[in-house]
Amino acid sequence: MARSVIDPVTRIEGHLRVEVEVQDNKVVDAWVSGTLYRGMETVMLDRSPEDAFYVTQRICGVCPISHSHASAQATEDALGIEIPEGGRLVRNLLEAAQFLHSHILWFYHLAALDYVNPINALSADIADTYALAQAAGTRPADFGAVAARLAAFAENGQLSIFTGHYWDHPGYVLPPELDLIATAHYLEALEVQAVANEIVAIIAGKFSHPMTSVPGGTAFVPTVDKLDDILYRFVRVKEFIDTALIPDTLAIAPFILDATTYGGGTGNFLSWGVFEAADRDPVNRFLPRGFGRGLSLEDVSPDDVTEYVEHSWYESGTGLNPKDGETKVKFTEYNTEDKYSYGKAVRCKEESTESGPLARMVVAYLHEKGGKDLTGGAAGVRTPAALIDSTLEALDVAGKPEVLVSLLGRVAARNLEAAYVADLALVWVNELVEAMKGTDLSFWKAAEKNTGDGVGAWEAPRGSVAHWIGIKGGKIDHYQVVAPTTWDIAPRDASGTPGPMEQALIGAPIADAEKPLEALRIAHSFDP
Amino acid sequence: MAQEAHGAIYDLLAVRGVSRRDFMKYCGYVAAMLGLTEAAAPQIAAAVEKGAKLKPALWLNGGSCSGCTESIAQVDSPDVATIVLELLSLNYFETIMAAAGEYAEKNVDDTIEAGNYLLIYEGAVMMGEDGNTLLINGHKGKDILEKAAAGAQAILAVGACAVDGGWVYAHPNPAGGIGVQSFLDSVKVATPVVNLPCCPTSPEWVVAMVVQWLLVAEDDPATFLDKTALLAKNYRDNYRDADVTLLYPEYIVGSTIHDNCPRRGHFENGEFVTEFGSPEEAMGYCLYKVGCKGPQTYTQCPITRWNRSVSWCVQSGAPCIGCGGLNWVDNNAPFFKRLSSMRMGNTLGNVQPGSVGAVVGGVAAAALVAHGLGMKAAGRIGDGPPMEDMKVHDRKRMKKGGDK
Numbered sequence: 001m002a003r004s005v006i007d008p009v010t011r012i013e014g015h016l017r018v019e020v021e022v023q024d025n026k027v028v029d030a031w032v033s034g035t036l037y038r039g040m041e042t043v044m045l046d047r048s049p050e051d052a053f054y055v056t057q058r059i060c061g062v063c064p065i066s067h068s069h070a071s072a073q074a075t076e077d078a079l080g081i082e083i084p085e086g087g088r089l090v091r092n093l094l095e096a097a098q099f100l101h102s103h104i105l106w107f108y109h110l111a112a113l114d115y116v117n118p119i120n121a122l123s124a125d126i127a128d129t130y131a132l133a134q135a136a137g138t139r140p141a142d143f144g145a146v147a148a149r150l151a152a153f154a155e156n157g158q159l160s161i162f163t164g165h166y167w168d169h170p171g172y173v174l175p176p177e178l179d180l181i182a183t184a185h186y187l188e189a190l191e192v193q194a195v196a197n198e199i200v201a202i203i204a205g206k207f208s209h210p211m212t213s214v215p216g217g218t219a220f221v222p223t224v225d226k227l228d229d230i231l232y233r234f235v236r237v238k239e240f241i242d243t244a245l246i247p248d249t250l251a252i253a254p255f256i257l258d259a260t261t262y263g264g265g266t267g268n269f270l271s272w273g274v275f276e277a278a279d280r281d282p283v284n285r286f287l288p289r290g291f292g293r294g295l296s297l298e299d300v301s302p303d304d305v306t307e308y309v310e311h312s313w314y315e316s317g318t319g320l321n322p323k324d325g326e327t328k329v330k331f332t333e334y335n336t337e338d339k340y341s342y343g344k345a346v347r348c349k350e351e352s353t354e355s356g357p358l359a360r361m362v363v364a365y366l367h368e369k370g371g372k373d374l375t376g377g378a379a380g381v382r383t384p385a386a387l388i389d390s391t392l393e394a395l396d397v398a399g400k401p402e403v404l405v406s407l408l409g410r411v412a413a414r415n416l417e418a419a420y421v422a423d424l425a426l427v428w429v430n431e432l433v434e435a436m437k438g439t440d441l442s443f444w445k446a447a448e449k450n451t452g453d454g455v456g457a458w459e460a461p462r463g464s465v466a467h468w469i470g471i472k473g474g475k476i477d478h479y480q481v482v483a484p485t486t487w488d489i490a491p492r493d494a495s496g497t498p499g500p501m502e503q504a505l506i507g508a509p510i511a512d513a514e515k516p517l518e519a520l521r522i523a524h525s526f527d528p
Numbered sequence: 529m530a531q532e533a534h535g536a537i538y539d540l541l542a543v544r545g546v547s548r549r550d551f552m553k554y555c556g557y558v559a560a561m562l563g564l565t566e567a568a569a570p571q572i573a574a575a576v577e578k579g580a581k582l583k584p585a586l587w588l589n590g591g592s593c594s595g596c597t598e599s600i601a602q603v604d605s606p607d608v609a610t611i612v613l614e615l616l617s618l619n620y621f622e623t624i625m626a627a628a629g630e631y632a633e634k635n636v637d638d639t640i641e642a643g644n645y646l647l648i649y650e651g652a653v654m655m656g657e658d659g660n661t662l663l664i665n666g667h668k669g670k671d672i673l674e675k676a677a678a679g680a681q682a683i684l685a686v687g688a689c690a691v692d693g694g695w696v697y698a699h700p701n702p703a704g705g706i707g708v709q710s711f712l713d714s715v716k717v718a719t720p721v722v723n724l725p726c727c728p729t730s731p732e733w734v735v736a737m738v739v740q741w742l743l744v745a746e747d748d749p750a751t752f753l754d755k756t757a758l759l760a761k762n763y764r765d766n767y768r769d770a771d772v773t774l775l776y777p778e779y780i781v782g783s784t785i786h787d788n789c790p791r792r793g794h795f796e797n798g799e800f801v802t803e804f805g806s807p808e809e810a811m812g813y814c815l816y817k818v819g820c821k822g823p824q825t826y827t828q829c830p831i832t833r834w835n836r837s838v839s840w841c842v843q844s845g846a847p848c849i850g851c852g853g854l855n856w857v858d859n860n861a862p863f864f865k866r867l868s869s870m871r872m873g874n875t876l877g878n879v880q881p882g883s884v885g886a887v888v889g890g891v892a893a894a895a896l897v898a899h900g901l902g903m904k905a906a907g908r909i910g911d912g913p914p915m916e917d918m919k920v921h922d923r924k925r926m927k928k929g930g931d932k
Contacts, residue, residue, distance in 0.1 A: 006629040007665040010622050013594040015664060035663040037656070038591050038696050039703035046920035048862040054849055055857055058695050061595020061728060086805065105601070113626045158582045158617040164635050165626035194602050198838045204846070206834035207602060208595040208728050211846030214804060219818075219845040221810040229838075313657075329702055331657035334666065342661075443805030475920060520628055 001028075004513045006520060007035070011110040012528045013062045016489060018520075019336060020505055022513045030498065030505035031336045032489045032523075034343035037313070041327045044479035049075040049215055049471055052479060056467065059483055061208040062105075065098040065200065066274075066460030066484070067467070068213055073456025074469040075215040079447040086443035087217025088276050089432045090203060092286075093230065094213060095275065096425040097199035100237050101207070102461035103357070103418040104196065106527045107245060108189035111411065112182055114521045115252055117172040118162060121179035122150055129177040138247035139240070141184035150183065166515040173255050182252070185244045192240045199233050202226055217444035222432060231429045238422035241415075249415045250394055256408060257395075258509075263407025263522045265504035267294050268351040269359035270487065272302075272466060274459035275424065277376075286374060286424055287384075287417075287459060290363040291348060295401060297366040300348065302455045302466055305482060308345040308493040311338070318494060322468045322480035323453065345493035346486050354500040355463035355487040356526060357414035358404065361388060365401060378427040387416040407504070410525040450474040460484040462527040488526040501526055558739045560779075572739060582617035583745060584645040585738075586636060586676055589622045590669050591662055591696050591705045592651025595728040596687040597623040603731035604836045616646065616738065633665060636672070640679045644749070646741050647680035647719075648734070649673060652689040652696040652705025655767065661703050670711060677717045681749040682741050683708060686734055688727040688851055691774065692763065695727070698857040699921045710765040710772045720753045723774045725781060725827055727851035732832050733780050763854050774854075785822035785848055788830040791815065801845075809845050819864040821850030858921070 007017035017033040040059055044052050056071045057064035069091060076083060083091075129143045153159075174182070197207040203220050204210030212220040222230075273282040273289030282289040283299075291300035307325060309318045315330040332339050347353065364384035368374055375381040388401060391412060397403045404413060435441050450473055457466040463484030470478030490499030498506065501523060508518050555569040589597070601624075618625070619639045620632065627635060639645050654662035654669050662669030677683055685708040688694035696705025709721045724733045737756075744755050757778040765772050786792065794800070795814040802808065802817050816823070825848055833840040841848055850860040 005665070008622060008628065008632055010625050010628045010632050013623065015589070015662060017663075017665070036591060036654070036669075037661040037703050038652075038654075038705065039656070039701040040695075042703075043695060043698045043701050043857065045700075046924075048864070050864050051857075051861040054863055055695050055698075055861070058593055058595070058727065061593035061598045064593075064595065084805075109624055156582065158584075160582065160617040160619065161621055161625045163617070163619050163625070163627060164631045165628075166631070167626075190601070194836065197602050198835050201835035201839040201844070203844060205839055205841035205844035206728075208593075208598045209851075211841045211849070212844050214846070217805055219804040219809060219847075221805055221807075221845060223810060329657060329661070331660040334663070443809075444803065446803070516629075 002513045004510065004516045004519070006516060006523070009520070009523050009528070011113070011524060013060055014485070014528070016523070016528055018501075018505070018523050020510070020516065020519050022510045022516075025510055027505050027508045027510055027519065030502040031340055032343075032491065032499060032501045032505075033334065033341040034485075034489055035341075037329055037342040039327075039329065041479050041481060044476050047476050048474060049079070049469065049476060052467070052469065052476060053213070053215055054211075056479075056481060057209060059481065060460070062102060063098065063460035063462055063465070063484060064208045065094055065204070065210050065213070066458055066465050067481075068210055069095060070456040070458040070465045070467040071469075072213055072215045073458060074454045074467040075456075075471070076454070077456060078452035078454025078469050078471050079215075079449055080452065081216055081445055081447055082280065083217040084442040084445055085278070085435065086441045087445075088278070088280075089428060089435060090218045090220055090222065090443065091213050092275050092428050093425065093432070094200060094203045094210065096421050096428065097196050097203070097234075098207070099421045099461045100241070100418055100425070101193045101196035101200070102527075103414050104189050104237075104240070104245060105193045106461070107249070107411075107415055108182075108186045109193075110527065111521075111524045112186060113165070114517065114524055115172070115256065116174060116182040116186070117167055117179050118150060118183045118186070119154065119167055120172065120174070120176050121183045122147065122154060122176070124176035124180035129180050132175075132177045133181055136181075136247055136251040138181060138251060139185065139188075139243040141181075141188060143180055143184055146184040146187065147180060166517050169515050169517045170511055171517045174252065178251060178255075182248060185248060188240070188244070192237055195233050196237045199230050202229055214444070216446060217442075219444065221443055222436065224433065224436070227429055227433055227436075231426070234422070234425045234429060238426065241418050241422050245415050246419055249412055250391070253395060253408060253412065259408035259411075259521070260397075260403050260406045262508045263410065263504045263525060264405040265354050265500045266352045267405055268292065268348070268353040269362045270300065270348050270353045270355045270464050271360040271363040272457035272459055272464045274360070275421075282457070286376060287360045287364050288367045288372065288374070289457075290367060291353075292359065292362045292366055293351075295362070295366065297363065297370065298349075302457045302468070304349045305466070306347050306350065307482070308347065310345070310494045311491040312341050312344050313339050314344065322466070322482055323455065323478075325468070325480040327480070341489070341491040343486055343489050343491055345490045345499060346482050347490075347493055352490065352493070352497050352499055352503065353487060355484060356410070357417045357461070358410040359464070360459060361413040361417055362401075362404065376424065376427060381423040381427060382419055384416070384420055387419055388413075391416060407508075407522055407525050414527070453478070463487050485526070485528045489528055501528070558736050572743060583742060584639050584642065585616040585618050585648060586639055586645060586680075587618055587621040587648040587650065588673060588676060590649060590651035590673065590690065591654040591703065592687075592689060594623050594650075596650040597621075599687075599728035600731045600734055602835050603735060630665070636676065640676060643679055644745075645680055646738070646745075647676050647683045648686055649683060649690050649708050650686050652693045653708060653711040654696075654704060655706055655711075656702050656704030673708070673711065674715050674717060677708075677712055677719050680719050681745060682752045683719055683721045684734065684737055685709065685721050685723045687729040688725060688856055691723045691725055692765070692772075692854050693767070695857045697767065697855060704767060706765055706767050707772070707774070709774050710768055710770065713770065713772060714768055721775065722756065722758070723776050725776065725852040726829070727856070730829070730832050730834065733777070737777060761854065780828050781826045781852070783826065783828065785825045785827060785829055785842070785852075788828065789822055789842060790830060791842060804845070815842060815845075815847040818847050819862075820847035821853070821860050821863070822848040825850040825852050827852035
């Protein structure tokens with residue numbers, strides 16, 4: 001019996017600690033701790049609703065757009081504003097650009113180094129690398145130049161960001177040629193994620209921390225020229241997803257098929273829904289709202305949320321819905337038997353619930369199998385169910401969606417979601433171009449009252465985000481946020497039930513307790 | 529001479545597909561950022577070339593959102609700029625480094641022990657709950673900073689949170705976020721700190737200051753401050769109840785956003801956006817009437833712009849919220865209103881005058897007042913953006929008799 005600790009968990013946004021108890025090379029218990037408290041909800045009190053839009057997005061520098069949209073929606077809900085059609089279309093494009101940026105960055109720059117060893121790529125045969133790329137249907141690059149670049153880097157002896165990792169771990173099983181392909185795409189993806197964020201900058205001024213989706217709609221008024229600038233960037237990003245992200249995922253998967261046998265977690269899935277449809281019904285969003293109890297679909301509402309603090313460093317009331325929630329921080333000590341995290345134990349329908357791409361794709365899959373059309377009426381859009389079914393087939397597990405509830409399933413779901421969103425983004429740009437030919441397209445609407453309570457429940461690339469606001473006489477008198485990662489890194493609740501990442505860790509194999517690579521993979525699979 | 533310089537750097541650049549011409553062009557760009565003439569480009573190239581080994585650096589995250597890390601990932605001309613960054617051995621960079629856990633911590637310890645490194649700090653220094661609001665493997669975030677700062681040759685405090693606590697410092701937050709300089713004053717660490725403003729900070733500014741450090745580090749790191757064109761700003765840190773002097777690169781904070789704004793012509797013509805999403809928005813009219821903080825915010829955002837120069841806040845249609853100013857949330861919110869009252873606390877950084885006209889100096893102020901008055905007389909803009917009421921926080925604290 002040994003405790004193995006990863007602190008800091010790197011390649012994430014924020015500060016996270018993972019502690020696991022290992023027995024006979026298997027995780028038998030796990031504790032996940034958020035180790036930073038910044039107090040956003042307290043800062044919001046007595047300020048104006050638009051201030052919440054600008055400031056609360058600063059919770060996360062990787063998913064600020066989703067926070068800003070949830071905050072704006074909370075205010076719009078509270079003050080009875082339905083944003084105009086132009087605002088809806090612009091926000092969907094902005095959100096899509098962030099999703100694509102985030103998923104590409106996550107796979108290549110945050111997660112890939114758990115599987116890909118760039119040092120091992122040095123021994124790749126260049127001709128074999130081209131042959132493998134062709135066989136895998138993945139994007140060629142100047143593999144010789146990349147290898148030379150790596151060699152120059154390695155010869156210098158200073159490995160910079162690659163210094164001191166578990167590179168000799170037996171879990172690094174890819175052939176050097178595949179390591180080289182993935183490393184070449186790691187470098188190209190640095191460029192592509194920046195292109196996706198140029199779309200964000202055109203619409204919202206800059207990334208991170210966007211400026212324009214203010215409560216009421218958007219301050220960005222598109223022109224045909226600007227939409228042209230946006231369209232060609234989406235085309236470029238989509239091309240990379242189709243020719244690198246998806247084929248790379250399928251090329252790496254056969255080497256890590258054991259990752260379909262662990263890392264699944266709670267099997268409860270939440271999606272608030274994201275990418276607003278014309279009818280504004282969250283159940284009809286392009287990634288629809290729903291709760292998956294395993295593979296069975298249920299309705300869900302923000303009223304189903306409760307937060308517990310028995311194991312969290314707060315002295316607030318426990319078991320509260322965020323509309324009545326409070327945040328009174330009180331650090332005691334780190335103790336896995338008692339309190340051990342700044343994360344509250346958030347629960348949906350009283351269940352420990354996963355959120356994120358796997359949850360959204362499962363919920364969308366179940367909606368589609370129930371007859372919902374998610375193409376938005378456009379030809380050529382690859383929907384979640386189509387993408388999932390074809391991937392299951394490629395991995396020889398056709399008709400077994402339950403395989404998704406695993407470490408590998410979570411990795412694949414994120415990349416498949418990127419393909420769906422990229423298809424939709426092109427449709428939406430053209431839809432906006434068409435809509436601008438009319439004369440009545442508007443983008444922003446003023447509030448007609450200054451008091452009310454509201455909630456904005458939306459999705460960030462990494463998970464479900466909701467903001468609850470109370471406004472009295474134009475000033476905020478209540479603000480609560482359940483951030484995306486709060487769901488997945490939740491600690492134990494009042495009944496002692498572990499959170500989703502904790503449950504995903506329990507049962508995982510650990511080859512070397514000194515170098516818990518498998519635990520790192522599971523943590524990263526949630527994109528915390 | 530430097531133009532003939534060849535060696536490790538050019539070999540390195542060659543395998544990365546960067547021509548010497550591109551590299552020299554880039555050095556000229558960096559020279560401009562540093563307030564030097566392009567004639568300094570060869571010296572910059574020479575300084576970069578001199579190092580046979582990569583200079584070590586640590587990038588530590590305090591109470592951050594990783595937004596400044598994201599920002600650096602959006603750096604312009606990455607084929608060239610990241611080369612210069614790659615000339616650093618970033619032995620610890622939490623968001624992108626391979627290593628985790630004790631392996632990652634060891635990278636910090638080894639770098640500190642070897643010395644001669646640059647420290648880049650992102651996020652607020654977390655003081656709340658006796659410093660326990662940020663813990664990394666049981667160590668308080670502020671203690672890690674103190675140790676790393678003491679051994680560094682120089683420190684870049686990147687982004688509003690590292691400058692003065694940013695939004696985390698905003699009243700009445702118990703989390704206790706303060707800036708790097710203020711914290712180092714309190715623990716008497718005298719390592720030079722250069723502050724890079726905005727939320728997030730600009731990747732180009734970070735690169736420029738990294739190059740500046742490379743320029744001087746080989747000769748004499750102790751001259752870093754002397755050889756860099758800097759401006760000092762004073763403010764009062766109400767959390768510590770102490771006066772703090774911050775150093776910023778002059779080129780970055782030397783003029784207001786309003787001075788360099790492409791919409792300035794519309795301001796002069798009295799052409800304003802009065803409603804978001806309006807046709808005036810599409811025509812690029814001035815955003816002053818919807819609360820733009822450009823006239824009182826001293827950064828070069830309109831020149832550098834963001835995301836490889838494709839746009840910036842005002843260009844996209846949003847009023848500036850003044851995230852490059854000190855204590856920007858308390859001072860600038862409500863963002864859609866003109867600021868009417870002075871925040872409590874006798875601090876230069878916190879001064880918000882009764883009218884926008886008073887904050888800009890000389891000719892610009894005269895122009896603002898003249899235009900404001902003239903247009904008001906003509907009935908064209910009324911009183912400008914609505915004035916905010918007294919801030920609720922200030923009113924509450926006045927009742928209590930101030931902060932203490």
